Amino acid sequence: MKMAAEVRWLLAFLVSCVVPFSRGEMPHRKFEYKYSFKPPYLAQKDGSVPFWEYGGNTIASAENVRVAPSLKSQKGAIWAKQPIPFEWWEVDLVFRISGRSRIGADGLAFWYTAAQGAYNGTVFGSSDLWTGLGIFFDSFDNDNKHNNPYIMAVTNDGTKNYDHINDGSTQQLAGCLRDFRNKPFATRARIEYYKNTLTVLFHNGMTNSDQDYEACFRIDNIKLPKNGYFGVSAATGGLADDHDVLHFLTVSLYPPGQLPVDGHKVSVEEQAKLQQEYLDYQKKLEEQKEEYRREHPEIQKEDQEYYETESQKELRQIFNGQSQMFDALRELNRKLDEIVGRQERALSLISQVQAGQAGMQVVNGQPGQQPVLIDTIRRQEVDAVLNNQNIILNTANEIKSFVGELHTKTESILNNQARAPTAQVQPMGYDHQSFMSEIRDGLNTLKKDIKTTVDRDCPNCLTIGMFLLFIAIQMIILLVYSIYRDNKEAQMKKLY
Numbered sequence: 001m002k003m004a005a006e007v008r009w010l011l012a013f014l015v016s017c018v019v020p021f022s023r024g025e026m027p028h029r030k031f032e033y034k035y036s037f038k039p040p041y042l043a044q045k046d047g048s049v050p051f052w053e054y055g056g057n058t059i060a061s062a063e064n065v066r067v068a069p070s071l072k073s074q075k076g077a078i079w080a081k082q083p084i085p086f087e088w089w090e091v092d093l094v095f096r097i098s099g100r101s102r103i104g105a106d107g108l109a110f111w112y113t114a115a116q117g118a119y120n121g122t123v124f125g126s127s128d129l130w131t132g133l134g135i136f137f138d139s140f141d142n143d144n145k146h147n148n149p150y151i152m153a154v155t156n157d158g159t160k161n162y163d164h165i166n167d168g169s170t171q172q173l174a175g176c177l178r179d180f181r182n183k184p185f186a187t188r189a190r191i192e193y194y195k196n197t198l199t200v201l202f203h204n205g206m207t208n209s210d211q212d213y214e215a216c217f218r219i220d221n222i223k224l225p226k227n228g229y230f231g232v233s234a235a236t237g238g239l240a241d242d243h244d245v246l247h248f249l250t251v252s253l254y255p256p257g258q259l260p261v262d263g264h265k266v267s268v269e270e271q272a273k274l275q276q277e278y279l280d281y282q283k284k285l286e287e288q289k290e291e292y293r294r295e296h297p298e299i300q301k302e303d304q305e306y307y308e309t310e311s312q313k314e315l316r317q318i319f320n321g322q323s324q325m326f327d328a329l330r331e332l333n334r335k336l337d338e339i340v341g342r343q344e345r346a347l348s349l350i351s352q353v354q355a356g357q358a359g360m361q362v363v364n365g366q367p368g369q370q371p372v373l374i375d376t377i378r379r380q381e382v383d384a385v386l387n388n389q390n391i392i393l394n395t396a397n398e399i400k401s402f403v404g405e406l407h408t409k410t411e412s413i414l415n416n417q418a419r420a421p422t423a424q425v426q427p428m429g430y431d432h433q434s435f436m437s438e439i440r441d442g443l444n445t446l447k448k449d450i451k452t453t454v455d456r457d458c459p460n461c462l463t464i465g466m467f468l469l470f471i472a473i474q475m476i477i478l479l480v481y482s483i484y485r486d487n488k489e490a491q492m493k494k495l496y
């Protein structure tokens with residue numbers, strides 16, 4: 001015994017040393033059985049749930065706590081007997097909200113409040129004006145905004161009345177739209193409050209896997225009262241669902257290095273004790289069941305009927321799930337057919353192209369070559385190109401004939417010019433004719449002027465007679481001078 005105690009102490013020491021390093025910032029977790037319940041043997045033989053109190057229309061059985069049954073205007077709640085001694089926590093709430101109608105009512109609430117609430121209150125079966133946190137799974141759409149079922153967190157300092165008419169939308173801190181009714185498996189909510197951060201994860205109950213949680217919301221800087229009470233409540237209205245809680249599992253969270261050592265030791269011992277109790281209960285209950293069945297065979301039949309309705313319900317849920325799968329498969333099949341059709345069309349086109357190429361290659365005398373898949377020219381395109389070429393050829397011929405005509409015409413003009421030089425262009429680039437005509441015009445103008453001058457009555461002007469006389473005198477002088485000059489030149493020659 002001494003050795004065992006030493007070994008245990010050593011193990012505890014090692015765990016306390018290793019855990020902070022290996023987990024880093026992850027909190028230490030400790031299961032809190034005094035703030036939890038779970039099947040089987042959730043309720044004891046007398047109907048009580050250990051460490052919990054329930055009231056109103058709530059019924060506890062070995063398998064679950066039916067917080068509110070599917071009857072009109074039911075209210076009920078279950079509250080932990082003791083306030084929690086730890087600061088941070090995580091609660092796994094596994095529940096099932098189911099009903100025959102398409103719409104359910106009213107919903108389920110998870111509570112963490114400074115004081116225990118009532119068992120027939122106005123807020124999902126428990127008290128209004130609470131102090132602390134309420135997380136509501138609201139099935140019924142009171143404000144007709146088509147946004148239910150809805151999950152939301154509402155905190156209260158004990159002064160606010162819950163805003164039922166608006167489905168709490170004016171008071172909620174955060175929320176998410178999730179359908180939690182009539183699921184094939186139980187739905188789950190993981191509510192964590194650690195270092196003033198509230199995180200809610202939700203599992204939609206479509207699978208039984210522990211991995212299928214998804215985030216609903218996360219709120220930072222939230223201050224909840226210390227040493228509060230956990231509770232669950234539910235209510236129905238004109239419409240009614242069964243509100244069953246299967247598991248309420250509380251884990252206390254401690255920042256690394258703050259896990260109380262005593263707590264751990266106690267927990268191990270008490271866990272072993274509880275395990276033994278659980279096994280004893282299981283054995284006893286089986287015996288009692290057998291005894292009961294032997295004594296009441298007619299009730300067994302009723303029981304079977306009851307279970308049969310349950311199994312029928314399960315079958316219906318399975319059928320719904322399978323028909324959804326069938327629809328999805330049919331849709332996939334249709335799409336696959338479409339794809340196959342397209343592929344066949346594409347393949348036939350490719351084979352046509354290949355056949356065309358192969359034919360062309362045979363014609364070219366190279367049948368052995370590998371056909372190359374290229375974008376080939378089509379028949380009508382070839383025809384169009386040939387037509388265009390013909391048009392171009394015709395036009396070119398027309399232009400040719402026109403140029404020939406032009407050539408002959410030019411030649412004939414040149415010949416004509418050679419024969420008639422009047423029409424020949426002067427090589428000197430000077431318009432002699434126009435110059436001559438210009439001189440002619442100038443002389444004509446001069447003549448006209450002279451005539452007018454002559455015709456004009458001008459007493460002071462020189463007359464023609466006088467002019468001629470003057471010319472004659474000048475001529476005589478010039479003649480005399482030339483004779484004189486000739487004589488002089490002759491005398492000079494003689495002198496030499």
Ligand SMILES: [Ca+2]
Nearest residue numbers: 138140142167
């Ligand atoms: Ca509502």
Ligand SMILES: [Ca+2]
Nearest residue numbers: 141142143167
């Ligand atoms: Ca609503």
